Amino acid sequence: MVSVDRSIATNLTPSQFDLTAYLQQRQKRVEDALDRSLPIVAPEKIYEAMRYSLLAGGKRLRPILCLAACELLGGTLETAMPTACALEMIHTMSLIHDDLPSMDNDDYRRGKLTNHKVYGEDIAILAGDGLLAYAFEYVAVQTQDVPPERVLQVVARLGRAVGAAGLVGGQTIDLESEGKTDISLETLNFIHSHKTGALLEACVVSGAILGGASAEDLQKLSSYAQNIGLAFQIVDDILDVTASTEELGKTAGKDLQAQKSTFPSLLGLEASQQQANRLIEKAISALESYGDRAKPLIAIAGYICARTH
Ligand code: GRG
Numbered sequence: 001m002v003s004v005d006r007s008i009a010t011n012l013t014p015s016q017f018d019l020t021a022y023l024q025q026r027q028k029r030v031e032d033a034l035d036r037s038l039p040i041v042a043p044e045k046i047y048e049a050m051r052y053s054l055l056a057g058g059k060r061l062r063p064i065l066c067l068a069a070c071e072l073l074g075g076t077l078e079t080a081m082p083t084a085c086a087l088e089m090i091h092t093m094s095l096i097h098d099d100l101p102s103m104d105n106d107d108y109r110r111g112k113l114t115n116h117k118v119y120g121e122d123i124a125i126l127a128g129d130g131l132l133a134y135a136f137e138y139v140a141v142q143t144q145d146v147p148p149e150r151v152l153q154v155v156a157r158l159g160r161a162v163g164a165a166g167l168v169g170g171q172t173i174d175l176e177s178e179g180k181t182d183i184s185l186e187t188l189n190f191i192h193s194h195k196t197g198a199l200l201e202a203c204v205v206s207g208a209i210l211g212g213a214s215a216e217d218l219q220k221l222s223s224y225a226q227n228i229g230l231a232f233q234i235v236d237d238i239l240d241v242t243a244s245t246e247e248l249g250k251t252a253g254k255d256l257q258a259q260k261s262t263f264p265s266l267l268g269l270e271a272s273q274q275q276a277n278r279l280i281e282k283a284i285s286a287l288e289s290y291g292d293r294a295k296p297l298i299a300i301a302g303y304i305c306a307r308t309h
Helices: 019-037 044-054 061-072 077-098 115-119 121-142 148-162 167-177 185-210 215-242 263-267 269-285 288-306
Strands: none
Touching: 019 061, 019 077, 019 288, 044 077, 044 115, 044 121, 061 077, 061 185, 061 215, 061 288, 077 121, 077 148, 077 185, 115 121, 121 148, 148 167, 148 185, 167 185, 185 215, 185 263, 215 263, 215 269, 215 288, 263 269, 269 288
């Protein structure tokens, strides 16, 4: 197994903040809310397929970021929870579609068989479509006690993040780049900032909007999110080389197999990790003015850099 020093500078982790306890507590809140968000009704088969992937585990990083950004600005968990759930629905639908035979063609996700392996390709496509549509309905219908113009802004941000200006655009260039070993760092940055970064930015920004962010807050939090977004994907590329299938819950070594250019293939493993560390430091510096209130977001940034799956 290839390895790289993935330890992070201790100054990236805020003192007196128990990140493990924080993540466990938030994951539990999100799991409960997701479970309640999608009851099985007729036609049962499609709801079962949607729930199969939505409740398959995962780190729940996107909803946790949304909740943390809302709280940073004085909002409550309840305010942001419908949007947090919607973001996980969108993320899950992107994983279902990414795993399809016509895309990355993977058999395992989150340690379980992929949606199409269990329900067939036709139902998996529909399960993804169902989750995507429901995410928008869920934000619009379930968000309480927030001025409607904030909800509208959130819906617009989510739409932009998932469409051709975000995930769909990033995935398109990613597919086109397969088998090309000579893609530039600029193209790689484009793929990742759209495919992975756009949704992570939407998580932080939509949480902030619901919490009552000013234009200046949005600018700082966007900067934080763009930096953690790219770092997240660099670490994903590193883990594809260094971690096992069991640790990842999905097939390891897929990038090499699909002849994808990645940060490790362009820069090398050590330089990729250093680049991720630098991005995390930049992300943290964008939150300087918030003092101790930013501890959760700072700790999450450190976790993104040091994560093992
Ligand atoms: C959004 C309309 C629409 C279509 C989807 C398939 C596709 C277009 C885009 C691919 C997006 C994708 C799968 C990006 C990879 C993002 C990524 C690094 C996922 C892994 O995230 P983790 O590690 O996973 O947070 P868990 O399982 O912990 O949630």
